[in-house]
Amino acid sequence: MSTHTNVETQIGIDNITQSEFDFMQDLISNDYCIDLKYDGVKYNSEGHIEILLTRFDDDELEKFLDIDKKIHVNSLGYTKVEDITKEVLYTMHDTSVYGIFEQDVLEMFYNYKSDYVTKDDILEKILEYGISSITENDKNILHDLPLEL
Numbered sequence: 001m002s003t004h005t006n007v008e009t010q011i012g013i014d015n016i017t018q019s020e021f022d023f024m025q026d027l028i029s030n031d032y033c034i035d036l037k038y039d040g041v042k043y044n045s046e047g048h049i050e051i052l053l054t055r056f057d058d059d060e061l062e063k064f065l066d067i068d069k070k071i072h073v074n075s076l077g078y079t080k081v082e083d084i085t086k087e088v089l090y091t092m093h094d095t096s097v098y099g100i101f102e103q104d105v106l107e108m109f110y111n112y113k114s115d116y117v118t119k120d121d122i123l124e125k126i127l128e129y130g131i132s133s134i135t136e137n138d139k140n141i142l143h144d145l146p147l148e149l
Contacts, residue, residue: 001038002050002068004077012071020067027054027064031111034104043099053105055112089117090125091135110149117141 013021027033033054037047056064061081068079087093088109098105122138137147 001080001082002052002077003048004050004072004075004079005048008075008077009071012073012075015070015073016067020070023063024067027060028052032108034101034108036098036101043097043101045100053108088112089121090129090133091137107149110147113137114147 016024028035033052036043036051036053037045038049038051039047040049043051065079065081072079084093091113093109095102095105095109119142122134122141125133125138139145140147
């Protein structure tokens with residue numbers, strides 16, 4: 001989540017290298033990123049708070065945060081990172097909050113789970129939340145069947 005204005009970001013772009021700029025551009029334009037706007041009440045295309053839903057490994061996250069600090073060195077806004085990996089893997093993240101973007105978010109989460117969820121994840125979910133917590137897709141994973149969107 002970022003509260004930095006577009007003007008602050010544009011000014012700060014001069015603080016990063018071409019390689020860092022390319023990294024940020026690749027991040028925003030890939031299939032693993034959804035750029036959302038939030039107005040403090042709901043997600044829409046006009047909001048002043050930017051929310052990026054994306055998937056990173058730890059090294060990419062560290063690089064992103066370092067670049068963000070360089071870009072926004074004199075900015076009054078802030079950037080906050082929240083790890084929702086477990087919620088996504090366990091199908092416990094409430095996607096209804098994304099309003100008009102919910103279908104895009106569901107598709108992104110589906111792709112992530114297709115790539116990363118394992119039988120061990122499902123077994124850990126059962127241990128933590130009980131057998132009643134598993135979904136049809138969890139059952140599919142346990143039976144080596146494809147996930148349903």
